[in-house]
Amino acid sequence: MTAVDLPDLRRELLFTALRGVEGSSSLAFTIFQEIAVGIVEGRLPPGHEVNSAELARRFSTSRTPVREALLLLERESLVIIPPRRRPYVSPVDMAQVREIYEIRASLYALVSELLVARASDAEIFGLRRWQGLLSADASAGDVDAYFWHNVGFRNAEASLSKNGELQRRLSSLGLQMHRFRHLSLSLPGRLLHSVADHERLVNAYADRDAAMAAAVSRSLVMRGYRAIERAGGV
Amino acid sequence: MTAVDLPDLRRELLFTALRGVEGSSSLAFTIFQEIAVGIVEGRLPPGHEVNSAELARRFSTSRTPVREALLLLERESLVIIPPRRRPYVSPVDMAQVREIYEIRASLYALVSELLVARASDAEIFGLRRWQGLLSADASAGDVDAYFWHNVGFRNAEASLSKNGELQRRLSSLGLQMHRFRHLSLSLPGRLLHSVADHERLVNAYADRDAAMAAAVSRSLVMRGYRAIERAGGV
């Protein structure tokens, strides 16, 4: 948790809740992760065509596992597979960004409600640890560390909702979101705002104030969206 | 829309929003649909093992498209594919039912909010048509017709939210839900309750009362859950 810049941690944070949904072959899942990381980090830009034969060569397997990986990617809406044509990295337009943020805001509001009802005091206290990391990162102005600790905080929240389906669904949305995350956080002043919101959120948890927690949670997400919007979209 | 018992209509209502996410091959999608219908209608009970070789024979194809279909089914959480073992129809336990209903309630509340903000008067009026069908079915005591018209109503609502991602996600949840739907509606008195709720909902839409609409929508879903719970679960 201290060394946030390890690729391993990143990957773990990204895919935890998706493991187990990996389809039968773990070979396919490996390829899936590899490509997914490439996409969310922008190395494979929208519209970039992915060639199953070439991938097969690169991972030195046959095309069958690659195809499965591509199907997994399609399920996460990271690639589009037109019939009989080359799959390509899905585009991100502003409308879709809005759609995803809307859903995310609602689901995190739900997480907050459930968390208030179901998490123990100790578990809620555990969130303060993440919060501490966040404010430290914000003071240090370390945007990247802040981002990954934020993901950790979010994952922790989701797991405390004690709703596995919800957790999995949020994880899937998160994967999409990571594609435009940099737009949301790197704006000046944004980090401090965000820290204040997190503080209010954890306080609401500690007070067992479900309505407040839900409201803060929702506004926290939507604030991120509005930041992107103001920044001029994707 | 009049003949609700046509398998075609059912299938269309079930899968509309999922088309386009079908993976590359439409052959796989056909097989996927076939099996999915079998599962949600209970012909393939939880725990039932599905054999890819046998399926390949039945659809007279090779195992490749069948495997893809199984992956699609897994993505909808309808089957579980343990590594190197036979895939089987996923079990439904009460905890998962609760989880899904919780998510569903939140997302339909969101649908209602968005709908109030974005749907035209004419579109909202269109919902009254479905509502009319629903009350007619309820009076006639036709549970089956009621159910499918209800699905239609829900799809219409989702589409009026003008959020494609949301629509797709709800459709995916819906597929799961259909597995225990009969428990929710066939209870005495349930239909009339439900009709009254739908009326309140559409009225809230017409009044452009987002908060009210969201609240009714949420309670409408959770009422369904509580009905199952009272009935003693799955």
Added chain:
DNA sequence: GAAGTGGCTAGTGTCGACAGTTAGCGACAG
């Protein structure tokens, strides 16, 4: 008689090959 061990069978995961289709390119006509 119970428990452990070995072979057998069914079925998955993976592979390489093939046919059909599509995009891209060049030749050709206008």
Added chain:
DNA sequence: CTGTCGCTAACTGTCGACACTAGCCACTTC
């Protein structure tokens, strides 16, 4: 020079085959 047509190469979707694994049954051993 531009638009159209046909060809070619590349790539997808599908297939049948193979190796390997899991689970089962008979057999041996205590």
